[in-house]
Amino acid sequence: MQRGLTTGAIRVRFFPDYRESNPYQSLRYDNLGADIAASPIEGVADFAQGQWQRDADILHLHWEAAPFIRDEMTPEAFLDRLSVFQAQGGTIVWTIHNIAPHDTRHLAAAEAVRLGLLQLADILHLHSLAALAAVRREGWPAAPAKLRIIPHGNYDGAYPIFTQAAARAALGLDTAGQVVLLPGQIRDYKAPAELARAFLEVAGPKDRLLLRGHLASDVDAATLPEDERVVAVFGFA
Numbered sequence: 001m002q003r004g005l006t007t008g009a010i011r012v013r014f015f016p017d018y019r020e021s022n023p024y025q026s027l028r029y030d031n032l033g034a035d036i037a038a039s040p041i042e043g044v045a046d047f048a049q050g051q052w053q054r055d056a057d058i059l060h061l062h063w064e065a066a067p068f069i070r071d072e073m074t075p076e077a078f079l080d081r082l083s084v085f086q087a088q089g090g091t092i093v094w095t096i097h098n099i100a101p102h103d104t105r106h107l108a109a110a111e112a113v114r115l116g117l118l119q120l121a122d123i124l125h126l127h128s129l130a131a132l133a134a135v136r137r138e139g140w141p142a143a144p145a146k147l148r149i150i151p152h153g154n155y156d157g158a159y160p161i162f163t164q165a166a167a168r169a170a171l172g173l174d175t176a177g178q179v180v181l182l183p184g185q186i187r188d189y190k191a192p193a194e195l196a197r198a199f200l201e202v203a204g205p206k207d208r209l210l211l212r213g214h215l216a217s218d219v220d221a222a223t224l225p226e227d228e229r230v231v232a233v234f235g236f237a
Contacts, residue, residue: 009034013056015041016066021236023158025062044072053085061094064117065101068109075112082120094121099134102187103218118142127152173231177206183237186211188218196230203229212237 012029017040019025029038038060041052044067059082067073086092094117101110118124124146126132132149135142168174180199186192192211199209208229215221215234224232 009037011055011057012036012038012060013041013052013058014038014060014062015047016044016063017042018063023155024153027153027155027158044070048073048077048081050081050084053088053090056085056090058091058093059085061092061117061121063097064094064113065098065103065106065110068106068113069103075109075116078113079116079120082116086120086122091123092117092121093123093125095125095127096131096135099138102185102189103216104189105218114140121146123148125150171210171231173208173210175206176208177204179207180209182209182211182213184213185216186213186219186232186234187216192219193223193225196225196227200225200227200229205229 012032014025014029017025019040032038041047046052047067061082064078067078068075082092100107118141124142125148126135127149128151129149132147162170165174168176168179173179182190182192182195196209196211199207203209208231211224211230211232211234213234214236221232221234224230
């Protein structure tokens, strides 16, 4: 994506690029206007090589765990690349989406990156006062002068809308009783097996628990109870 290029446009590069699975970035960048040209850094390898720095005034950093999820980049190398960009006159904006990484195996790397970003970032973007309160509770040394609170937009129009009857029919649940949904990535911290066992303790014979989303590597599907009332459909939804 390369939008609205005009003479003197502010050049924003954003990383990582999760537009394929999350409309958040598209909704934000598609409404910036012609004075800002936003384009993605394609992947961790491109980020590490640093060629993007030649045509970037601002780096907008989102989910900062991306470089070390698959051990593609160390926290030190990641922060070094940011330091070089900043030393060359670049501005770093960090949107804080999460207090901790989804995968607890990355806690140490996340802490190292977080401490570096709190020092390096020129702007710390949060979506709400509640998010700021969470950061304060965690004791993060976030300088007040860097903080900006810009609310999270809604996803109105980004996804198709189904009536309850149509959704149940499409999922083969039109004759079910109460349906409980666990959507999104099925990860260990969401405790899907524990949820399923708790559900089965109170569920009636027609009730269903639907687990629908990508099965993360930290979850073993074999730990889910074998019961027809637990319906697991894994894969991106």
